[in-house]
Amino acid sequence: MRIALPNKGRLHDPSVELLERAGLHLVDGADRQLYARTVDDDVTVLYARAADIPEYVSDGAADLGITGYDQAQEADRENLVSLLDLEYGQCKLVLAAPEDGDIDDPADLEGGTVATEFPNVTRHYLEDVGVDAEITEVSGATELTPHVDIADGIVDITSTGTTLRMNRLAVVDDVLESSVRLFAREDVADDPKVKQIEMALSSVLSAEDKRYLMMNAPESQLEEVKDVLPGMGGPTVMDIAGTEDVAVHAVVDEQAVFETISRLKEIGASDVLVTEIERLVE
Template identity: 70%
Template sequence: MRIAVPNKGRLHDPSMDLLEHAGLHAVDGADRKLYADTVDPEVTLLFARAADIPEYVSDGAADVGITGLDQVREADPGDVTDLLDLEFGQCRLVLAAPEDGDIESVEDLAGKTVATEFPNIAEQYFADQSVSPDIVEVSGATELTPHVEMADAIIDITSTGTTLKVNRLGIVDEVLASSVHLFAREDVVEDEKVQQIVMALQSVLSADGKRYLMMNAPADKLGEVKDVIPGLGGPTVMDIEGDGNGDGMVAVHAVVDERDVFETINDLKSVGASGILVTEIERLVE
């Protein structure tokens, strides 16, 4: 089973970190290599340009891929299935035009020229809008094209909008909201190993922003303790044994959102909980 991973750029390190947290550690070093084995003898990493990964998966060079949704939509391989939003690399593909120009809506681009590195996405977008501009494919510096009279507007990626503002471009419409996704070729989606990979990565995402609370609480206050714990499906309650001091006490474990920890601990103390321990969660299989 081969997983295609971005070989460099802003998507490489977060992809590798996620795989490692999921237990798929690369071995023998992954730097400057085309392939890397993982601790799972059935799983190999293949490093490729983010834009090429959809084609690698479609052609069978890899079974599973990690790359931006924008790259998948642009490649439009047709035989891959989106499995999981990995929730990083967020950006937007937007239609933008000069702030001091006369392009204020998509309809204003009829018969005009639009420059983009994403011609397939642009073509589909304008088809959906029933507008027919000329689409010019460029390989970089898209935001400069309106200022050198190559285009009336652009479709380009933005994360913060800073580059657009610097180049005096205003957003006319959002074309696509993108983030990094896990996807697979259709014929391997139901493969057991693919499903294991999906579960492993999902467990890391599910644990993000969660904390594990452990405490002792008076048994006769258990109802009040449960009322103040914003847990996932309620806390786990266990008897305390082997300690004379444990009479009338129970152990309570719960998963809570990190943002609720401060207030929850104060509320738990007020109803008699003690020995409260908070730990991080690496993976959470729901």
């Protein structure tokens, strides 16, 4: 089973880190070589440009790929399946135009020109909004094109909007919401190894905002403790030999930890320990 990862850029390090946290440690090739082995003899990593990964997966050079949803949509490959939103690399593709111009609505681009590095996504968007405009594909500096009379508007990636504002461009419409996803080729999406990898990555994401609470509590207060703890399926309770206390373990949301501990202390809990969770298989 071969997984294609971004070989550089802002998606490389988080993607490698996610595999490591999921237990698929890289044995070699971590320094962005073409291939890398993992601790699982059945899983190897292939490094490629983020934009090329959908094609690699679609054509069989890799079975799984980690890349942006925007890249997969631009590749326009029908045999790609999105298995999991990995919840990083969030951005948007937007339609933008000069802030001091007369384009305030997508319809204002009728008969005009749109410059973009994403011609397929842009074409589908224009079809959806019913606008007939020419698409000019560019490979960089998209924001400059309206100011040098190459295009009337652009479709480009933005995360904070800072670059658009610096180039005196205003967002006219949102085109596409994107984040990094785990993709598979349709014919292997149900393969047991693919499901195993999907579960491993999902377990890391599930643990992100959770904490593991351990404490001692009087057995007489156990029902009150259970009422306080929003555990997954209820807390785990164990007797403590030689005492009238019980040990209580539970998984709680990180945001609830502060209030939960305060309430537990009020009803007699002691020796409360909070730890991070590396993986959580639900």
